[in-house]
Amino acid sequence: MTQKRRDFLKAMSAVAVANGAIGKGFNPETLFGGIAKAAAPSVGDPLFRELAMVGLDAARSAGAEYADVRISSRNDQGIFTREARVQGMQSSETFGFGVRALVNGAWGFAASSRLTRDDVATVARQAVAQARANRVAQVKPHVLAPVTSVGDVEWKSPARIDPFTIPIEEKAQLLLTANAAALRVPSARFVNSSMFFMKEEKTLATTDGSFIVQTIIRSQPSMTVTAVDQARGDFQTRQSTDIQPAGKGWEHVLDGKLVENAPRWAEEAVQKLSAKPVEVGRYDLILHPTHLWLTIHESIGHPTELDRAMGYEANYAGTSFIAPPADFLGKFKYGPEFMNVQGDRSQEGSLAQVGWDDEGVKPDDFMIVKNGIFNDYQTTREQAMWLDWWYKQNNQPTRSHGCSYSQSWSDVQFQRMPNVSLLPGEQDISYEDIIAATDRGIAIVGEGSFSIDQQRYNAQFGGQVFYEVRGGKIVGMLKDVAYQMRTPEFWNAMDMIGGKKSYILGGAFNDGKGQPSQSNAVSHGCPPTRHKQINVINTGRTA
Amino acid sequence: MSKPRSLYAPAGFLSREESEAIARRALASAKADETRVIVSSGARANTRFADNQVSTSGDNYDATITVRSVFGKRVANASTNKLDDASLAALVATSEALARLAPEDPELMPELGPQTYAARPDPAQRETPTPEQRAAAVRAVTEPARAAGLVSTGYMQSNVGSFAIANNKGLFAYARGASAAMSTTVRTPDGTGSGWAGSAHEEWKDLNAATLGARAIDKAVRSRNPVAVEPGRYTVILEPTAVANLVQLIVGSLNARSADEGRSFFSKPGGGTKIGTKVVDERVTIVSDPMDPEGRGGLFTGEGLPTQRIVWVENGVIKNLQYDRFWAQKQGVSPTAGSNVLRMSGGDSSVEQMIASTERGILVTRLWYIRGVDPRTILFTGLTRDGTFLVENGRITKAIKNFRWNESPIFMLNNIEAMGKPMRVNSSEGGEGGGAVIVPPIKARDFNFTSLSDAV
Numbered sequence: 001m002t003q004k005r006r007d008f009l010k011a012m013s014a015v016a017v018a019n020g021a022i023g024k025g026f027n028p029e030t031l032f033g034g035i036a037k038a039a040a041p042s043v044g045d046p047l048f049r050e051l052a053m054v055g056l057d058a059a060r061s062a063g064a065e066y067a068d069v070r071i072s073s074r075n076d077q078g079i080f081t082r083e084a085r086v087q088g089m090q091s092s093e094t095f096g097f098g099v100r101a102l103v104n105g106a107w108g109f110a111a112s113s114r115l116t117r118d119d120v121a122t123v124a125r126q127a128v129a130q131a132r133a134n135r136v137a138q139v140k141p142h143v144l145a146p147v148t149s150v151g152d153v154e155w156k157s158p159a160r161i162d163p164f165t166i167p168i169e170e171k172a173q174l175l176l177t178a179n180a181a182a183l184r185v186p187s188a189r190f191v192n193s194s195m196f197f198m199k200e201e202k203t204l205a206t207t208d209g210s211f212i213v214q215t216i217i218r219s220q221p222s223m224t225v226t227a228v229d230q231a232r233g234d235f236q237t238r239q240s241t242d243i244q245p246a247g248k249g250w251e252h253v254l255d256g257k258l259v260e261n262a263p264r265w266a267e268e269a270v271q272k273l274s275a276k277p278v279e280v281g282r283y284d285l286i287l288h289p290t291h292l293w294l295t296i297h298e299s300i301g302h303p304t305e306l307d308r309a310m311g312y313e314a315n316y317a318g319t320s321f322i323a324p325p326a327d328f329l330g331k332f333k334y335g336p337e338f339m340n341v342q343g344d345r346s347q348e349g350s351l352a353q354v355g356w357d358d359e360g361v362k363p364d365d366f367m368i369v370k371n372g373i374f375n376d377y378q379t380t381r382e383q384a385m386w387l388d389w390w391y392k393q394n395n396q397p398t399r400s401h402g403c404s405y406s407q408s409w410s411d412v413q414f415q416r417m418p419n420v421s422l423l424p425g426e427q428d429i430s431y432e433d434i435i436a437a438t439d440r441g442i443a444i445v446g447e448g449s450f451s452i453d454q455q456r457y458n459a460q461f462g463g464q465v466f467y468e469v470r471g472g473k474i475v476g477m478l479k480d481v482a483y484q485m486r487t488p489e490f491w492n493a494m495d496m497i498g499g500k501k502s503y504i505l506g507g508a509f510n511d512g513k514g515q516p517s518q519s520n521a522v523s524h525g526c527p528p529t530r531h532k533q534i535n536v537i538n539t540g541r542t543a
Numbered sequence: 544m545s546k547p548r549s550l551y552a553p554a555g556f557l558s559r560e561e562s563e564a565i566a567r568r569a570l571a572s573a574k575a576d577e578t579r580v581i582v583s584s585g586a587r588a589n590t591r592f593a594d595n596q597v598s599t600s601g602d603n604y605d606a607t608i609t610v611r612s613v614f615g616k617r618v619a620n621a622s623t624n625k626l627d628d629a630s631l632a633a634l635v636a637t638s639e640a641l642a643r644l645a646p647e648d649p650e651l652m653p654e655l656g657p658q659t660y661a662a663r664p665d666p667a668q669r670e671t672p673t674p675e676q677r678a679a680a681v682r683a684v685t686e687p688a689r690a691a692g693l694v695s696t697g698y699m700q701s702n703v704g705s706f707a708i709a710n711n712k713g714l715f716a717y718a719r720g721a722s723a724a725m726s727t728t729v730r731t732p733d734g735t736g737s738g739w740a741g742s743a744h745e746e747w748k749d750l751n752a753a754t755l756g757a758r759a760i761d762k763a764v765r766s767r768n769p770v771a772v773e774p775g776r777y778t779v780i781l782e783p784t785a786v787a788n789l790v791q792l793i794v795g796s797l798n799a800r801s802a803d804e805g806r807s808f809f810s811k812p813g814g815g816t817k818i819g820t821k822v823v824d825e826r827v828t829i830v831s832d833p834m835d836p837e838g839r840g841g842l843f844t845g846e847g848l849p850t851q852r853i854v855w856v857e858n859g860v861i862k863n864l865q866y867d868r869f870w871a872q873k874q875g876v877s878p879t880a881g882s883n884v885l886r887m888s889g890g891d892s893s894v895e896q897m898i899a900s901t902e903r904g905i906l907v908t909r910l911w912y913i914r915g916v917d918p919r920t921i922l923f924t925g926l927t928r929d930g931t932f933l934v935e936n937g938r939i940t941k942a943i944k945n946f947r948w949n950e951s952p953i954f955m956l957n958n959i960e961a962m963g964k965p966m967r968v969n970s971s972e973g974g975e976g977g978g979a980v981i982v983p984p985i986k987a988r989d990f991n992f993t994s995l996s997d998a999v
Contacts (some may be wrong), residue, residue, distance in 0.1 A: 027889065085792050086646050090623040091637060096605065111603035113624045127604060132598040133674035134590070136682070168619075168974045169644040176646065194619070213902035214589065230805040233812030256603050269841050293882070312593040313730040314696040314737070316973055318911075323734070410587075410603040450913045451947070453926045454999035462916060482916065482924075484947065488902055506692065517973040537993065 003372040017114055051120050052205035055099050058124035060207060064101040064131070066144060067124065067207050068359060071115065072409040074200040075164060081175045082192045085184065089168060096409035099124045105130035105141020109412040125407045145384035145400050149209035150229035155355025157217040158348055159249030163197040166250050171195055178258035182225045185266035187273070193223040195253060196245075196509065204504050210360040218521055219252045220509045222244035223262060236272035236479070238265045241446030241464050243288045245509040245521065248349045268465050275479035277540055278466065284441035284535040285483060286434050289498075291463050293421070293506025293524035294447040299322025299333070299487040299522065300341055301420040303456035304368050305403075305513075306377035310386060317513050321487065322374060329390050332374040335491035340423040341369035343378055345402060350419045350523035356402070358413035363402025368420060380404040380415045407518040414514055421505075425497035431528040434496050438474040442481060442536060443467040443474065444463040447506070447541075449482065460484045462539065480540035490531060498527025555582040555670050556705040557606055559717040565608060565626060572635045575612035575642060577654045578711045581622075581845070583607050585704025585720075588671035590678065593696045595685040600674060610638040613654070616647035645892035652846075654710045655729030660842045660849050661834065666721035668746040671701050672957035676747075684727050693763055695756065697727030698974050699745040708847045716843045723747040724749070724969050724976030727755055728929055729763040730999075736769075737999050738762025739909055739929035741784065741969035743976035745839055762908060762930040769942040771995055772933055776962065777905040778904035779933065779990040780897045786982045787970035788910040788925070790829070790887055791953040795853060796921050803874070807955065808921045809864060817861050823956035825859040826888065833882035837967045838979020840882030850882040883978025890962030890983060897961050897986040899937045904986070906932040906939060910948075913972070919949045926996055945999075946992035953990075961986040 024423045059067035073095045080087045097120065098111035108131030110123045175193045183190040197219050204212045223240040243256040287295065302320070307313055309323040322328045334341075345352045345363035356362055359381055367375045377387065381400040384391075391398045406413035435443055446464025453459070465479040507523035557565070566580040584606035591598045608631065609622035621640030623634045672680075680699055688695035701723040709715045726741030740758035744750050781789070802816040803811035809817045832852040833840030843849055846868065863879055871878035898906065908930030916922045927945045934940070947965045963984040970976045 082642075085650060086648060089641055089645055090622075091618040091620070091641060092607075092609075094605075094607070094624045096603075096624065097993060098601075098603070106597065107599050109601040111601065113605050130600055130602065130674040133678045134600055136675075138596045140594070140596065145768050166642050167644065169646070172644075192808065228805045230810075230814060231812070233805070233810065233919075240724055298793040310594070311694060311696060311730065312598055314593065314694075314724055314730055315591075315698055315739075318998070319730075319734075320640055353875060410601075410605055412544060412601050414599060446991055449914055449916045449924065451912045451924045451926070453947070453996040453998035454911055454928055455943060457998050458926065458945075458994060458996035459915075460949075460994075480917070486997070512973070516587070516589055516700060516975055535994075537949070541917065541920045541922055541951070541954075543804050 024352045048203050049211065050220050051115060051117065052203060054117050055120040055124040056205055056207050056495040058121040058126055059099060059101045062125045062128035064103050064128050066102040068100050069097060069205045070358065070406065070409060071203040072200060073353045074198065074408060074522065077164065078194065079168070079171050079175060080194045081172065081179060083179055083190065084176060086172050089172070092375065094408060098409050101127040102142060103128055103130050104135055105143065106131045106135040106138045106143060107365035108134060111410045114469070142382045143385050144381040145398050146346060147208055147381060147400070150212065150356065150360065150362065151209065152211045153355065157215055157247060159217040161250035162199070162217065163219055163250045164199055174258060178223060178262045179258050182223070182262035182266040185270060186224050186261055187227050187270045189225040189228040191223060192256070192392060196220045202361060204358060206360045208360060212360060214355055216354065217249050218245060218247050219249060220304065221253045221256050221258060223258060223265060225266045225269040225375045227273050228272050234273055236269050238269035238272065239267055239446065239464055244290070244506045245351060246349050246505065246507065246523070247351045247353045271477050275477040277483045278478045278536060278538050279447045280538050281536060283536050284438050285531045285534045286438060286441055286443040286469065287529050287531065288443065288445040289433055289502065289526045289528055290446045290506060291444045292526045292529060293452055295461055296420060296422055296524045296526055298450060298452045298459055299456055299490065299510060300368065301417050301522070304377050305415055306379050306383045306386065307415045309377060313513065316515050321455045321457050325377065325387060325390065328374050330373060330375065333372055333492065333496050334369045334374050335372050337372045338425050338497055339369055339372045339491065339494065340367065342421050342423055343368050343401060343418045346420045347419055347505065347523065347525060351509070351521035352417070352419045352523060357404040358406050359404040361400045361402040361404065363418060366401050378403045378415060383415060393446065405520055410517065411516070411518050416513065416520040417511065417522045419523045419525065422440055422527070424500045424503045424527040428499040428501060429496065430498060430502050434498065434528055434530050435469055435474060437496065438469050439471060441469040442478060443469055444481070455484050458484070469492060480538045482534045482537050482539050484537060490534065493531045493533065494529050496530035497531050498529065502527040555586045555703045556562055556719065557582060562678055562705060562707035562717055563709065563715060566707060568628065569608065569610055569631050569635055570709060570711055572632050573612065573711060575614055575615035575639050579611040579654055580709050581609040583704065585701045585702055586671045589698065589700040590681060590824045592681045592699050595689045595695050596826045597678060597681055599712065600677065600874050602671065608634060610635050612638040613651065613728055614642050616649065616651050617642050617645045617769045618648055618651055619645050639942065649874040651866045654712045655714050655847045657713045658716065658843070658847055658849050660716060663834070663842065665706065665719045666839070668703055668721040668748065671703055672747050678750035682886060683752040687756055688729050692732065693729050693760060694732055695727055695729045697725065699725040699750070700975055708843065710847065714847045716847055716900065718842055721746050721776040722976050723750045724974060725750055725752060725755055725876045725971055727759045729759040729895035731763055731767050731788055735999055736763045736767035737929045738766055741974055742804050743967060743969040743979070766930050766942040767961055769944045769999070774946055774992045776989045778901055778986065778988045780894060780901065780904060780906045780986045781984060782908050783892065783982050783984050784909045784968045784970050786985050787980045788913060789887065789955055790950050791970060791980060792913070792921055792923055794885060796918065797865045799866045800870045801866055808919060809861065816864060818864060821859045821862055822861050822953060823856060824959045825861045826890065826959060826962060827856055827859050828854070828888040829856040829957050830854050830886050831881045831884050832886065833884060835884045835886055835979065837981050838884040840884035840978065844880050848878065848880040850880045853879050853881045885978065886981040887965060887983060889965040892961040892963050892986070894963060894984045897984065898934050898939060900961070901934045902936060904934045905943070906934055917948060921953050922949060923951065924949045945996040947996055948991055949993050950991045957985050958987040958989050959985055960988055
């Protein structure tokens with residue numbers, strides 16, 4: 001171990017010197033940019049290329065029919081505040097590489113943070129040895145769908161302002177100013193706010209001949225205001241769900257207008273204290289896009305993951321009601337004819353946006369639900385082969401949709417959700433138009449409590465703010481609202497959908513799946529919708 | 544590490560001496576008023592299986608250094624996994640630059656001086672299991688499952704690691720750890736039956752894959768073709784995993800400050816906390832003890848405080864809430880340095896006796912997708928999963944469809960009919976084990992099932 005560490009130190013110092021950024025004086029404005037740059041790869045970087053080739057060669061020589069080497073440098077930053085206090089400022093970086101090898105149809109994966117020639121070769125051989133060990137417990141070999149080598153390519157996040165270049169005190173000050181604005185509202189007692197940023201620079205080399213360098217940036221500002229009625233022992237919160245996380249930079253934080261919006265969130269938290277408890281029953285639900293994205297995530301995003309449908313996630317995330325594929329593809333009526341759901345990793349500023357996935361596939365835009373009928377699953381290379389028959393039947397090539405992703409160098413890549421979005425309707429209908437067209441219903445704004453079963457049938461969703469709608473108008477606020485649904489009935493009960501102008505991107509910054517659990521970030525675009533006669537429960541109880 | 548396998552094996556963890564040397568190097572370049580260095584390292588080995596064969600597996604090794612710098616009342620943290628001198632110096636400089644820019648923290652607590660920690664032998668396991676050992680454990684489940692015409696899926700993980708804290712006031716603490724966890728879900732090929740079993744242990748040698756496989760296989764077969772039963776309030780017999788799924792939720796709500804601020808179940812209406820108030824059945828005692836014989840808890844906190852045995856609930860009365868150092872000082876109490884071990888009292892009833900004494904009730908294997916609904920009552924929602932059965936006239940009569948429930952562990956622990964012997968379970972949602980959780984099976988009345996789920 002000692003010997004290896006010395007080699008590592010030498011190699012890492014070489015990287016630092018070569019890039020000329022570590023160890024110099026610190027300019028706060030480029031603090032993180034500077035550090036990240038020290039390890040940042042580029043297509044032209046000879047060291048990363050050389051190390052990646054060492055790994056691929058070692059894996060091939062040891063008998064791999066396919067291998068990939070992924071070198072990643074990831075920076076995370078978090079700032080958390082409450083009221084007038086910064087509770088924490090954290091900045092972390094992690095750097096390392098992973099090698100994945102396919103040997104006689106069995107996978108092996110090994111990873112290390114020690115990036116030297118020797119370590120890369122050893123870890124590559126370890127991945128191959130592991131694949132051989134796994135072969136013993138393997139009956140059917142994995143086969144990969146074809147992919148075209150893309151050669152040397154580069155992709156960069158569309159973020160306009162790298163959040164790691166913004167001085168930390170500017171970030172803290174923005175949060176504290178927003179907190180103060182919220183606390184000026186009487187009865188708004190507490191406020192928590194935070195910002196999270198991530199930047200990953202990742203190099204992928206595959207035995208197919210691709211060498212891909214990508215920079216991913218994501219930002220998530222958020223706030224929660226708590227109003228307390230201590231005499232009655234009641235408290236209510238309002239989260240800033242109109243600001244959703246995005247694959248954007250500092251400009252996304254500024255666009256969120258935290259200071260300007262904070263008083264409204266605070267007022268709504270206070271209003272919830274005296275809101276009318278909902279009467280249980282069936283209601284027409286008008287779902288604002290800041291709420292609906294999560295329902296889409298849970299009831300369309302997850303059940304259309306092919307590994308789930310094939311039982312690969314049965315021990316944790318679960319399987320899917322959309323299985324077996326042959327019974328559902330082209331047959332299952334997910335919702336009304338105007339329901340179209342797209343999978344993509346291309347929407348500008350979305351959380352899942354990339355140039356290529358973690359096995360070198362260029363993601364395509366594909367229809368998961370087409371004119372109301374279930375049309376396709378989310379796939380990786382090995383999974384696309386399982387649907388060979390369906391693609392042939394439709395005269396489509398059998399190819400992965402580019403859904404392979406790993407959260408870090410130390411985790412193996414597997415199928416993760418791309419952006420899954422409900423496309424807007426053809427008519428120019430707004431959220432307000434849907435309210436005006438509703439005689440008796442509940443409008444729900446913002447995502448809240450959520451839970452769904454392991455096959456994605458039975459779900460229960462809360463929200464942030466609930467409004468009673470009577471005769472086409474909002475007549476007051478409600479509280480303790482949650483709806484329970486069965487996925488096919490819920491989507492088939494959709495009878496109105498907003499138009500293009502009402503479409504927004506919501507999203508999940510940390511979506512868990514896999515064992516060990518990995519975090520994925522994914523956006524869901526949608527317009528507002530209306531769903532007829534959905535079961536609403538009252539969640540308020542007294543202790 | 545002298546065996547041939549070390550050619551491929553990642554280094555397991557940093558020794559006390561290595562950790563201390565790294566911490567000293569970082570402290571040597573620090574200029575802040577106060578500096579704390581945390582050095583954690585470890586190897587993780589895991590194997591997943593699905594469709595009766597290995598699907599993915601992984602071995603990795605990593606070490607992370609975190610530096611916390613304080614200037615006056617200004618504080619910040621930075622971490623890296625690069626251990627060379629230049630990177631350590633850069634890390635310290637980053638943390639210090641951040642701290643200088645941070646607004647003053649009125650709640651900042653000073654670093655602790657040297658502390659005395661309890662002595663305890665380190666775990667015997669020093670290496671992660673090899674891919675071959677893991678594949679053999681997989682076959683102990685997949686082969687019987689295949690022979691029975693069933694489909695098995697699962698996950699196993701074993702870690703070895705170390706954790707060290709040092710500061711510029713002379714505090715140094717080091718601990719080594721190891722863990723092993725496994726879970727498996729076995730399904731019938733027609734998709735109508737599903738059974739789960741899981742366990743968590745101190746070390747890999749304690750894990751018995753074949754036993755878990757047999758339990759999941761038995762449940763899968765017995766849970767086939769479930770029938771629908773009307774949702775409503777039922778007497779439930781919760782297996783220990785399901786009890787842990789619920790009781791853990793209380794621990795997440797024990798923050799003293801939230802209670803004092805009037806935004807917790809443990810807030811007293813009108814002000815103050817519910818400490819000293821009876822909140823659950825008097826048979827319930829909940830304790831966190833780092834020296835628990837069935838679960839090795841951390842001996843020190845992330846600040847270096849020695850952990851203690853904390854009694855949260857005693858004979859139904861809430862005795863303690865979680866006080867951090869600042870809030871403890873403000874309220875004039877001692878900080879609660881709890882460990883990641885949770886033990887609940889039990890009784891002398893077996894699950895079989897609970898079934899035999901039940902006229903009509905529901906036997907639950909585990910709960911799933913548990914999410915908060917209302918913090919005022921610690922009300923959560925979730926579903927039953929992988930083995931839910933109807934009990935009628937003292938025996939299990941049929942497999943039933945899963946339910947969604949909306950329930951609070953507080954209400955459940957007020958409705959106890961019987962409890963069994965506490966046992967250690969694997970109750971983390973992702974099956975990765977985590978801190979030791981030792982709870983009994985419980986029979987409780989009036990559990991609130993609110994709707995049916997068609998999911999198997």
